[in-house]
Amino acid sequence: MTATISIDGKGADYPVHAGSIGPEVIDIRKLYGNTGRFTYDPGFTSTASCESKITYIDGDQGVLLHRGYPIEQLAEHSSFLEVAYLLLNGELPNQKEHDEFKYLITRHTMVHEQLATFYRGFRRDAHPMAIMCGVVGALSAFYHDSTDIHDPKQREIACHRLIAKMPTIAAMAYKYSVGQPFLYPKNSLSYTGNFLRMTFGVPAEEYEINPVVEDALDKIFILHADHEQNASTSTVRLAGSSGANPFACIAAGIACLWGPAHGGANEAALEMLREIGRPERIPEYIARAKNKDDPFRLMGFGHRVYKNYDPRAKVLGAAATKVLDTLGISDPVLDTARELERIALSDDYFIEKKLYPNVDFYSGIILSAIGFPTSMFTALFALARTTGWIAQWTEMMEDTDQRIGRPRQLYTGHGPRDYVPLAQRG
Secondary structure, three states: OEEEEEEOOEEEEEEEEOOOOOOOEEOOOOHHHHHOOOOOOHHHOOOOOOOOOOEEEEOOOOEEEEOOEEHHHHHHHOOHHHHHHHHHHOOOOOHHHHHHHHHHHHOOOOOOHHHHHHHHOOOOOOOHHHHHHHHHHHHHHOOHHHOOOOOHHHHHHHHHHHHHHHHHHHHHHHHHHHOOOOOOOOOOOOHHHHHHHHHHOEOOEOOOOOHHHHHHHHHHHHHOOOOOOOHHHHHHHHHHHOOOOHHHHHHHHHHHHOOOOOOOHHHHHHHHHHHHOOHHHHHHHHHHHHOOOOOOOOOOEOOOOOOOOOHHHHHHHHHHHHHHHHHOOOOHHHHHHHHHHHHHHHOHHHHHOOOOEOHHHHHHHHHHHHOOOHHHHHHHHHHHHHHHHHHHHHHHHOOOOOOOOOOOOOOOOOOOOOOOOHHHOO
16 A cells, blocks of 8 residues: 655655554655655654554553554553563463562662762752662763664663663652662562562661552552653654663653653642642532633543543552552542543543543642652653663663654754854844
8 A cells, every 4th residue: 555645736746654553654765865855744643653562552542552462451450560561572471481570670779889989979859860870870871781772682771771770769769868778679579569678668677568559559660661752652663763871861751750741640649639729629620620711630531642541540540449449548539540540531521621530630649649759750660661771771772673762843043144243144
């Protein structure tokens, strides 16, 4: 199949490629050569930048698949490490593969001892994402044996190291901010249990892991593991296309994720719910959200891709109730969230605009109940998304069609003009 693009009476045919599922794409790589024109697509929302086998999203139907598996099934039945293996390798592991992968990740969780001095160079009130950007970027200075991107074995080692060390790096960022000593990883614990202990444990006593909290956080990690070609994933791929080492690429992804329009949305959603305060105030804020002249916006509703209920939000809604019940927390924020969700799902305004709860709506409530300050929310997002970034980076490195990223532009500045000496300028 081909598509014909005609300009000034001259037409040319361009191949149309079909994926396994999803929209077909028009291959316009020869458009400039044929016509002398570029396409114009701010935000690249109508542009496929790569071919990928990892994640598929159908925003209209509210579908999210990792390697073909629905996210709801993975969140219900899998562990985060099992999903990490799936994203990296394309298939769910058998028992032997699972045990070997878990062993590899567990044995890479410690970080170089000299990295502790990096933390001491930051102010105590430094944002965890600022710390993570710096520390992850610095990993390439400590692990020279896994920076050769042309060596498949070194790429594999770098992937394992990043997935394994990110919880340690994030936990150390938290510990540094509260003035507590760093805790070394404990190999007998699960990936998520280990992170909880490194974050909230202290050397003076044994840390007891609450299985309900561990399961909820593991679900959050699974639900944030990958989300197709979003801003931070595209940043990782773009950095990687230049030949940068994987540690630098992931640091670039962290920097992009830090933006409030991307990774900071769950923090904004929680702050909004706290501002509303209690269910009886919801009508007031609903009215404000509908008022075009009011700057207030409902956070945690709607999504750039999803025009239906975010499948990840369904999972976290149930998890939020379970965590708060287990911890004995009576939080008006959750009551407000539940009522706001009920009203929004039955209000014609929200239905017409397809403003459904997204993953950020409930994740902030869960993280806050567990004990994480809002400044750590995006750092936890980065911890989980590292798996997706690494899988996407690896896929890009193995793609023979991949070239260095070089978007073009619609130039609207001055045309050619002559230089005027300073003394002659009016």
